[in-house]
Amino acid sequence: MRRFFAWVDDRTGIAKLTREALFESVPGGARWRYVWGSTLSFAIMVQFITGIFLWMAYSPSATTAWESVYFIQNEMTLGWLLRGIHHWTAQIMVILLVLHLVQVVIDSAYRAPREFNFWFGVILLFITLAISLTGYLLPWDQKGFWATKVATNLAGIIPFIGDDLQKIIVGGSDYGHHTLTRFFALHAGVLPGALVALVVVHIYLFRRHGITEAKPATRASALYYWSLLGFVFGTLTILAFVFEDATKQWVPRSICGVFLAIAARIFFLVFRGKDDDSAARPKRDGMFWPDQILKDAIACVAVMAAVLFFVFRQGTGLTPPADPSQPYNAARPDWYFMSLFQMLKFSAFEGAVGLVIGAIVVPSTLVTALFLMPLIGKSKTGHWINVTMLYGLIGGFLILTAMGFNHDANDAEYKQGVANAHTEADRLKELISIKGGIPPEGALTLVYEDPKIRGARLYAAHCSSCHPHGGKDGMGGEVKEPSAPDLKGVGSKEWIAGLLDHEGYVGPKYFGNTKFRKGKMADHLLDLDMLPEEIEAVSAALAYEAKVYGYSTPEGGQELIDSGFDLMFEDLECSDCHGIDGEDEGSGPSLTGYMSRDWMVRFIGDPTHDDFYGKKNDRMPSFLVAMQEDGNMSDGELSREEVELIVGWLREEWPRADGKVR
């Protein structure tokens, strides 16, 4: 065995290499502030490992990307954990990068001879951001799709080359298969390759120059370091509390906790510092192994713990599949681009020129400033300029980000969009389990064929300008001026009973906002002043015609229904004006099969038909082209299929887990 190792070592020099790697001396002793580089390396490693395993299950095309991610998330053994770790490590990596940068700048580790390493580091920062940006699209869900659309459109405004650049990135002028294949190749091939190459150079250079010894840890320098940390967390705490409703409760609390801990440390330094041992750290050198590695390992454990915390606590979302025809008004970039997104809302960046300034000139100026830091920082003042600049940048970043989230938290439309994405995603999950899988054409077809999702969308788009649905637009949004009956529960016994009551009929829930408030029917109802028993019987009879989902024979049984029909034909004289039970005649809309699927489809198709409102029709548009003699209708503003979907949604007839549709 020994000889084998000796042989391997002889041919490869591995022992020397490991020795050099491990037994590097750390001047001034191991320090917590040196851990950021190692935690970053660890995070990169985690991303490579989880990324490669995800790669084994991911399929980049417009009809399989979402589907394969869905499968990873919901069906594959531990797939949710794999994806969760990958997702959340990516988020935390950004934070670690910033902390690393802060540490380097504070310790002026960018000074000669380490300028190049600083520049490589900054490039690494941007490669990481690019990997995140490309990764955001890969699930091909609504959130990633629309956010990426915004990002690539921004690339499109770069003067002169923008248009072509955008086409190259997107793989054409439309988003599709090739957008995904390109993004995936960038995300999993080109960019990580560049990342690895640069990390190797970065670490090589770092080893070449050795660690930059932080100023010997005197009380003053510790005070300086801790008060900077205190500044960051202090700002964060203030922001978190100012915008408390913007975030979940535990966010401001935990930030505040960290701040208090830092404050306690500062307090300790100031008042007990004189006899504080740790402030007068022994100046002896430490060893990379195990002194520094122990600290690194503990920091990495903390990183992993944070990642797992988020995986279990927040989960890893997947909004419905990308749909270019269904704008997603909750599209937002990932949080670390939120500040840029928010900045573009300022009036200073209005218009085409403003956009170029806000999205290109300002960011590139900041990047240039970052690159110039090693040159600026040559002198003591320069160093102070750098530190101030960095904190200004971080402060600005934090404030803008908080503003962005705060805006969203108070934006009803945004919140509704997020809520709808959740309900639709849950519904889709249910549908997939009902159908036992996803059709080869992709999950979007399931969305398009589902009355519950699609019917609501169509209703919101085509009907809610006049008809509310439970007071909302069908998708939880507000309706401005309802001017037609509220169709929630349409065709149910309760809904019909409400209509038959005169108060109700002329009220806002039914015909109060139409010209029929003063129509024949209203007059008739006023004259009749029906008894509750009569309303009960007639609504039972009409609900029997409608038979919406959840219909069951009423308590009074078939007798009640029959008595309802009798009343309509005789005492109440309904049949004078309405066709009932196939006997079509009269000035009022036919009540034969009232609010049944067929009645509704025909009505929505053409309410001006003589079976319905005829010439008296108020404003209700004909959504299909006029009914022919044989009752056929061709597609108009909507297709027949779409009308069926709306009707299915109104009648609540959609596939359910128990197999029932109707």
Add this chain to the structure above:
Amino acid sequence: MNEEETENFVPDKKPDPQPKETERREFIAKAVSIVAGGAIVSIPIGTGLATLVAPLFKEGQGGVKIRLASVEDLPLGGPPKLYQVVAERTDAWTKYPEKPLGSVFLRRKQGGEIEAFNSSCPHAGCSVGYRSKEDEYYCPCHESIFNLDGSRGDPCVSPRGLDSLEVDEERLGEGDVWVTFRNFAAGIEEKKAI
């Protein structure tokens, strides 16, 4: 710097008063680093490997029961006929409405009994054909012959005879041939469903 030095690393600036203590602390530091490092690295690797080997623990989709013919289609004592098996099938997330899964030889023996064979060769999975002149099954890939009852003929490099499939007796009584279609592992002696 040589290994000796590093191993007994003693701070160079001031002599350590308690070398034993330092040694112990160093040992604990090393142990903790290795354990902690190993633990956190094993989380992503372990999760990834779990997803990777998960197929080992998943049941196959089992057989598909399907009607292939009516009894009358098969002449008594006549030659075998080949039927394509088309059925719904899921592939990871995709559910295919109808997808060809393979094909089956059906033959009604003299006694009226119905015999069904998966047409996939148990040797390497090629498609076995029927030669009417010789009245035998023949696999063109490696020139193997199977007798009409499915047993190995001569020559035959396949480790086992053709794989028979289950025929639903009850439905036969109603005049329909229902077969439970399955695929079996190729290249081994044992007939193992996959």
